[in-house]
Amino acid sequence: MDILPKSFADRQALVDHVKALSPQAKGDAASPIEATQANLAKRLDALDPAAYGRSRNFINGKVTGLSPFIRHGMVSLNQVRNLALDRVARKSDAEKLIQELAWREFWQLVRRDHPDWIWRDAEPYKTGFSSRDYADALPQDIAAGQTGVAAIDDIIAMLTTTGYLHNHLRMYLASYVVHWRRVKWQAGARFMLNHLIDADAASNNLSWQWIASTYSQKPYIFNLENMQKYCGDAINTQAQDNQALDASYEVLTARLFPQQREMA
């Protein structure tokens, strides 16, 4: 049994080694986010639960960036929670962050008790469509980040180059794939798993089901105005470059779920 090397001249040598070991793995380059103890320590140092509670929905908000470390058990939820409590004057200031940590715990429990929900619809879609109405495969323009909707293409580029997306960007992308393009959530979930450095079938696939409405009461949709509010300059949210997203919720609901309206 050969023991594989643990010392490399530089990071590129490590990346080349992994590519040679796993040539089948999707993606061409590594993420710039390093799995080092120094990087983890930096992120734990920066943990600011109160600021997190105020700004977490904004792309440039004080999110922790801890997900790849938590996903791989490099730090436990308990350790992050304890640190969060140590950093606040009032317990309630840590509640939002601890509640988000609880989302991870929740999805793990769901997978433990319902492993079949990882790839199968937990419930029917509440969109007026049945799962047969959704395409099985991810369209090529989405995989290539060339949908023609600028904000979505920027999100896909971020995903495929860094392997990390803010929660809000994951929601936008998933909603676009399932509801604008009417593609099965499974196809989108697989695409994200292939690129995320924190890829976790429980958090990822069950979140996709939540967006799709197969694990929630109604489909999650957004519009350009919402993106403009939360994204700042992080992605291109110019109206002329994002026409498919630029409408009120009422108009989008009627456009995306016409049969739901007929049913109502």
Added chain:
Amino acid sequence: MATILWVHDGALRADHPMFDAETVKSSRDYKAVFIWDNDYFNKAEMGLKQLVFIYEALLDMPVDIVQGSMVEVLRQCAGTDGTIVTAATSDITLTQMMAALNTSHRLQVVADEPFAHLDKTPDLRRFFRYWNKAKSSAMQHHGGMPILWTE
């Protein structure tokens, strides 16, 4: 009798409670392995970026990286009468492998530090039904539970 500490991709830290398991501590020459298993990675849909992240994390861990099929390598390392110690997970493929290994070997599965205490499994249909039950424990250091592991 060999003791094998099976480190998988959900437990890449040297202070995971599995390193403190009595079986591991009392074994003078336990061996920690991470198995680079492409079939497992493919099944999990893991891409290059995540695999590089995992390999890089392993560089800091007291563990040997070995390429092969997880179950086969573990059976080979543990011999006929060895013990395999590993970290609990809800991952479906890993859970199935653990069940298979349990038929041929002594397998000890060590849970991570708990996050929240629940009297019984809550309704998992919706997050807030879970959160309402878990919150009072989750909002305390160590989930308000006695610390059974060493820090």
